[in-house]
Amino acid sequence: MAVLRDALPAGSAVSIVHATDLEPNKMSRFTARFGAAGIAFRPRDAAAFTELFGDWHVEPPGLVPPHRWHPAHPYAHLEPHIAGSLAGLAFKPHTPTTQSAEEKTS
Incomplete structure (x- = not known):
């Protein structure tokens, strides 16, 4: 995952x-x-799953079972273990070295 994260633009x-x-x-x-x-097939615990995102900030609601990602989901009320998985979303941060030329001049 580190190779993928490094290759992606901010x-x-x-x-x-x-x-x-x-x-x-x-x-x-x-x-x-x-x-x-x-x-x-290698399930990961929450700590190992978090490591896949590296230093990227995971967006709210954080690492949650997929059916709990959106509170209005029809299955959001079900117990977390039902999914057997966790889901997360993160964005690559903008840093001084990853800003575009246009962003640097604004």
Whole structure:
């Protein structure tokens, strides 16, 4: 992910949804089955998932199950573990070294 984040221009967005072990719904129970089919499957806990965003600020509501991203979602009331995943959105910050020429002159 660091290579992708570094290659993207300032202001770019990265949205990630990743399998997560949310008690009692342990997605890691599928690791062996996926592996037997030749598919790498590695659920991450919230801390490891956060690391995928590096130093980018994760937008509100933060890292949440996908059905809780928008409060008006028809399934937002369901327990977090139902999704078996977390979702997040972050934008690459503008820094003095990533500002465009137009931004520097304004």
